[in-house]
Amino acid sequence: MxxxxxxxxxxxxxxxxxxxxxxxxxxxxxxxxxAPVIAYLACRAGAWLYYERFSRKAKTDIKYTALSVYPGPNSAKLTTSLKGAVFLRKFKWWLASDVxxxxxxxxxxxxxxxxxxxxxxxxxxxxxxxxxxxxxxxxxxxxxxxxxxxxxxxxxxxxxxxxxxxxxxxxxxxxxxxxxxxxxxxxxxxxxxxxxxxxxxxxxxxxxxxxxxxxxxxxxxxxxxxxxxxxxxxxxxxxxxxxxxxxxxxxxxxxxxxxxxxxxxxxxxxxxxxxxxxxxxxxFASFSQPAAINPAANGRLVRITMPLSEIQSDPFRKAPGSHVYLSLATPSKLQVPFSSPFSVQAANVDGITLMLRTRKGPVIQNLKTLAISEHSMHELKLEGPYGSARHFPNFATDFSRSLLIAGGIGATFILPVYQSIQREFEEQNMPPRPTKFIWVAKTEADVAWATSSREDYSAEDGSSIDVFLTGRERESRPMNEHVAEEGTELQVQQRKDYLEKSGWSFASGRPDLRQCVDDFFHHASETEPVAVLVCGPRGLVRDLRSEVGRWVDRGQNIWWHEEHFG
Structure with a gap:
């Protein structure tokens, strides 16, 4: 040519x-x-009109039952509109999957x-x-x-x-x-x-x-x-x-x-x-604030407690599951002010709490050093909140059930979301819907920090919190002799006992994700919207998505969200 x-x-x-x-x-x-922006807005407007005109009418004809059984994607029970919705869900799931x-x-x-x-x-x-x-x-x-x-x-x-x-x-x-x-x-x-x-x-x-x-x-x-x-x-x-x-x-x-x-x-x-x-x-969105930096979980984690005014903490309380970018407020002249993202583990009117895993990044290494220094309060620069949490739907009213899975420190994202779901049930005076939280961690010390905050992570009626411990009981990596918080076996055991009394269950080994997913979806009909949230290692997210994808192929209505950074 x-x-x-x-x-x-x-x-x-x-x-x-x-x-x-x-x-x-x-x-x-x-x-x-x-052009794609206008097309997207047009699709959203069309979807809204369809929902207003057809979906509300259809809801009056659907009878939800905890024992309903999915009839299958080719069943005559599925109307043409439902078949179209099932096809759209499958296509969206396909697009959101890895090549x-x-x-x-x-x-x-x-x-x-x-x-x-x-x-x-x-x-x-x-x-x-x-x-x-x-x-x-x-x-x-x-x-x-x-x-x-x-x-x-x-x-x-x-x-x-x-x-x-x-x-x-x-x-x-x-x-x-x-x-x-x-x-x-x-x-x-x-x-x-x-x-x-x-x-x-x-x-x-x-x-x-x-x-x-x-x-x-x-x-x-x-x-x-x-x-x-x-x-x-x-x-x-x-x-x-x-x-x-x-x-x-x-x-x-x-x-x-x-x-x-x-x-x-x-x-x-x-x-x-x-x-x-x-x-x-x-x-403009960032500010500096003194914060208490302490070691936790035998030195494998660092806890940061930052006092904030009620106005400053309000955006964090409104978006459980959000994250911030954190850096040292006054680095030395030879340091570059790097910032890294961390999930907000808890937020209340008095401030926010972050739980960080000690990795090799420049920010976490500096924070790890400050955690064992003589001074407990240090000036930090915070930027946020960020993340998709402020766009999350109302889990209490929009979904018939919710499945939340965390791997390791990913619980700092999942736990606030779990607590907000329970709070939504209480605030709206409605009976709790099935909510299952699965936490995969190495040791009991990696879980015990959940009892060290003012937040209540109890398993309420209709909910369950299952913890799977994959490491050895005595596995620990203390920073040095200064590490005391959550460091003794007695303290860890006491905190575990407290969690068990709050409805938590503990098991050794890795969870059977296929069995967990199948048990959770077994009683959900194809018309019931179900929420699935996961935050953890990519391998865990990939395996869970594979198992949930089998139910998407069957026509299950699933809202999926995954967090990856760490």
């Missing part, structure tokens, strides 16, 4: 026409994200492929086989996507995408990474085409030190470093490098591109303004 593009000599009128086409397609790329282990969700891949196809159309349409036109078009289409990329990186809880789609920053990040790779690929194609142009026309030496080429090379190298340090291997093992590179290059790249080409400046300025607004809003 012959090469479709050629070096074409253009008249002044053709050059002007090409310039107008470049600006037009650049603008189309810049505003095209509005392959470690390759991300299908929804991200589908969105990426569709968006790449659209950007390629904008890059190639009506270019009249003009090589230079195609080369410039690819660049302006790619750079016009940068404002969307910076919006997707916004961590502020009121960012446009988070508000529009009612999701957390963590749920937007996979799309942010995918869009970054698309932009990078288009920019590298632009650079390769221009390099070929310079070589073919024998002008490489003449233009090598021009401003456009120098800034283009700097941009290409910077983008390559961004992409390499954004890979999961670097991001997880060398988080400091990832953080520094993202912060420095993400802030400096717009300034370099402004000098690269004048016609890109409007989109680069948009991106830079979004970056500055995000930084200002995050600074």
């Amino acid at each position: 012959p090469w479709p593009f050629h070096f074409i000599a253009l008249s002044d009128a053709q050059v002007a026409s090409t310039r107008r086409a470049l600006d037009r397609y650049g603008l189309a790329s810049n505003i095209s994200p509005l 392959l282990l470690g390759w991300g969700k299908r929804s991200v891949w589908v969105a990426s492929l569709l968006w790449t196809t659209w950007l390629l159309f904008l890059s190639l349409n009506s270019t009249q086989a003009d090589y230079k036109h195609v080369t410039k078009r690819i660049a302006i289409v790619a750079v016009a996507q940068m404002p969307l990329q910076y919006i997707a990186s916004m961590r502020w809880r009121y960012s446009p995408l988070a508000l529009l789609f009612e999701v957390s920053h963590q749920e937007i990040v996979p799309y942010h990474r995918a869009l970054g790779r698309i932009i990078y690929t288009l920019c590298m194609v632009h650079a390769a085409l221009y390099l070929n142009l310079f070589i073919q026309q024998h002008i490489l030496v003449d233009v090598m030190f021009s401003r456009a080429v120098i800034t283009g090379v700097i941009s290409a190298v910077s983008m390559s470093i961004l992409v390499v340090t954004s890979t999961s291997v670097v991001r997880i093992r060398y988080y400091r490098i990832f953080y520094l590179v993202h912060f420095v290059i993400g802030s400096a790249l717009p300034l370099v591109l402004i000098m690269h080409a004048s016609h890109l400046r409007i989109y680069v300025i948009e991106s830079f303004l979004i970056l500055m607004i995000d930084m200002a809003l995050r600074k």
Whole structure:
């Protein structure tokens, strides 16, 4: 197949026409994200109208029973509307599942492929086989996507995408990474085409030190470093490098591109303004506060208790299961103020409590050192609350039953949600619906901290809390001789006895997830909405999703949420 593009000599009128086409397609790329937004809003409006018109009427005809048995997806008992709902649920579940282990969700891949196809159309349409036109078009289409990329990186809880789609920053990040790779690929194609142009026309030496080429090379190298340090291997093992590179290059790249080409400046300025607004809003949402930092669970955990005013603690109390970004408020001059996300284990009018697992990150290592220092109060910087919790439905009224599963420190996310469900039953004067909480932990000491807060985690009527201990009874890793809290076997045993009196059950070994899921769903009919929440290691989340997926295939109405960061 012959090469479709050629070096074409253009008249002044053709050059002007090409310039107008470049600006037009650049603008189309810049505003095209509005199309899926409008489509999404239209779908939500249509769903709301359908619910108002049909669903409420259908509810009056459905008789719920604790002993109802699912008739099967092909049963005549299912109406056409219910079959459509079952198909939609299966499709949404399929989209939210991984393509392959470690390759991300299908929804991200589908969105990426569709968006790449659209950007390629904008890059190639009506270019009249003009090589230079195609080369410039690819660049302006790619750079016009940068404002969307910076919006997707916004961590502020009121960012446009988070508000529009009612999701957390963590749920937007996979799309942010995918869009970054698309932009990078288009920019590298632009650079390769221009390099070929310079070589073919024998002008490489003449233009090598021009401003456009120098800034283009700097941009290409910077983008390559961004992409390499954004890979999961670097991001997880060398988080400091990832953080520094993202912060420095993400802030400096717009300034370099402004000098690269004048016609890109409007989109680069948009991106830079979004970056500055995000930084200002995050600074406004953060504050410094003295907090008590103490070791827990034989030194494997760190407890942070931060006193807050009633106004400061109100957003945390309204969103159980939220998380914050935590950093040292006054790091030394040689330290970079890194921040890391941690779930809020408890929130009340007096403040919040966080329970952190001692890992290798820079923030947790500093906090671990402070926990065994002579001073108990330390100044910390807090940013939040963040997360999907503020968009959660009302579990007491919207679901017939709820299944909550936590692995290890993931209970800091699940326990507040469990407690809020019990509180909703009480506040709304309604009989409790089945709520099952399964906690997989290593030792009794890893669970005993649940009794050290003012929160009541008792298993109420219709609810159960099952703890599975997978480690050895005497397994411990004390920090040093200063560790006393929850450190003795007597203290741990006393706290375990208290939990058992509160309705908790303890067992050794790992739970049989298939049996747990089947027992829980056995008495739920296909029309009953069921909530499933999980927070823990990826292996636990993956295994649970596989078991729950069998019931989705049978037509079960399941609302699923998973938390991953840790």
